[in-house]
Amino acid sequence: MVTRMSQRAENIHISSIERIVSPEELKRELPLTNDALETVVAARNTIVDILAKRDSRPVGFIGPCSIHDVNAALDYAERFKRLRERVADKLFLVMRVYFEKPRTTLGWRGFIMDPRLDGSWDIETGLREARRLLIKINEMGVPAGSELLDATVPQYIADLISWAAIGARTTESQTHRDMASGLSMPVGFKNSTDGSIDTAVNALKACSSPHSFLGIDQDGRTAVVRTTGNGNAHIILRGGKHGPNYYEEFVESAEDKLRESGFEPAIVIDCSHANSGKKHVRQERVFRAFLEQRVSGRSSLIGFMLESNIYEGCQPIPDDLSKLRYGVSVTDECIGWDKTEELVMSAYELL
Numbered sequence: 121m122v123t124r125m126s127q128r129a130e131n132i133h134i135s136s137i138e139r140i141v142s143p144e145e146l147k148r149e150l151p152l153t154n155d156a157l158e159t160v161v162a163a164r165n166t167i168v169d170i171l172a173k174r175d176s177r178p179v180g181f182i183g184p185c186s187i188h189d190v191n192a193a194l195d196y197a198e199r200f201k202r203l204r205e206r207v208a209d210k211l212f213l214v215m216r217v218y219f220e221k222p223r224t225t226l227g228w229r230g231f232i233m234d235p236r237l238d239g240s241w242d243i244e245t246g247l248r249e250a251r252r253l254l255i256k257i258n259e260m261g262v263p264a265g266s267e268l269l270d271a272t273v274p275q276y277i278a279d280l281i282s283w284a285a286i287g288a289r290t291t292e293s294q295t296h297r298d299m300a301s302g303l304s305m306p307v308g309f310k311n312s313t314d315g316s317i318d319t320a321v322n323a324l325k326a327c328s329s330p331h332s333f334l335g336i337d338q339d340g341r342t343a344v345v346r347t348t349g350n351g352n353a354h355i356i357l358r359g360g361k362h363g364p365n366y367y368e369e370f371v372e373s374a375e376d377k378l379r380e381s382g383f384e385p386a387i388v389i390d391c392s393h394a395n396s397g398k399k400h401v402r403q404e405r406v407f408r409a410f411l412e413q414r415v416s417g418r419s420s421l422i423g424f425m426l427e428s429n430i431y432e433g434c435q436p437i438p439d440d441l442s443k444l445r446y447g448v449s450v451t452d453e454c455i456g457w458d459k460t461e462e463l464v465m466s467a468y469e470l471l
């Protein structure tokens with residue numbers, strides 16, 4: 121017979137809780153360098169200027185769907201650096217350096233959560249190696265943009281991120297709106313997976329106001345976090361379950377909704393995800409439609425996103441990791457580097 125004293129009311133489904141390095145300890149081990157800080161501050165200021173239309177260059181968020189191999193990420197960053205310098209007078213390019221992946225149901229959750237890609241969930245190593253990689257990329261002069269998914273992660277890496285995304289699956293989440301209201305960098309909110317633009321506009325309203333919520337401090341202790349609100353936020357059209365939303369009528373409708381809510385329209389077109397039906401070959405079509413609208417004077421379109429890797433396509437994560445193909449996405453399909461260069465250079469010619 122179960123006695124009352126043997127019953128338990130908590131941690132029934134918890135198998136373990138392990139302490140890890142605190143944000144402060146990790147930053148002491150891997151400090152922000154002056155060169156990296158310079159990249160971050162300059163890029164954030166430029167994106168703020170682009171949002172406010174003081175800088176007329178479109179911003180491009182380009183890079184892998186997810187980082188899974190540090191060497192391939194650095195190889196990509198070298199190519200990216202050369203390309204971004206070539207087009208810098210007409211385009212401002214930020215590398216997608218995405219470490220956290222939200223999933224529709226199940227799947228690999230990204231480099232921070234599972235850096236070895238084998239289900240070992242060595243999150244402490246993930247945080248450490250993500251921070252180390254971000255320092256190197258920023259020291260090269262390449263600014264990084266990333267989706268912020270776990271509300272604890274920013275304390276470990278946000279000082280190295282120049283632009284953050286809140287994804288389609290979390291734009292409506294109070295936790296993510298609270299978090300975004302305290303972030304130091306500009307933030308893009310995706311429309312939700314059902315295609316709702318209202319959800320993203322509501323997120324802008326929420327995120328531009330102050331909030332108080334529970335988080336951790338730099339020592340890793342539970343703390344009340346009070347924010348001032350983040351006025352540097354914008355929406356990202358990524359399509360939804362009923363199809364793409366990069367066409368003019370959707371952009372106009374988004375502009376109207378933003379104006380009605382008191383925001384000067386600033387919109388990024390995501391050329392991937394539901395705008396491309398997750399087919400890398402369709403990203404070009406979306407990109408060209410973005411360019412056409414932009415060149416014909418639609419100044420609300422302040423930027424675009426391309427999912428790009430060294431080689432095109434994607435691959436499932438094999439049980440034998442030695443069979444992973446170098447430079448190929450392990451999440452969504454990406455365009456390859458040659459196509460990336462071709463698209464960016466064609467935009468450069470046109471702008």
Ligand SMILES: O=C[C@H](O)[C@H](O)COP(=O)(O)O
Nearest residue numbers: 221222223224225227451452
């Ligand atoms: O960007 C990546 C994916 O679109 C997102 O993480 C969802 O992926 P899934 O539908 O394969 O789970």
Ligand SMILES: C=C(OP(=O)(O)O)C(=O)O
Nearest residue numbers: 185287288289310358393
């Ligand atoms: C997950 C992503 O996008 P979305 O939230 O639009 O699905 C992404 O950009 O990696």
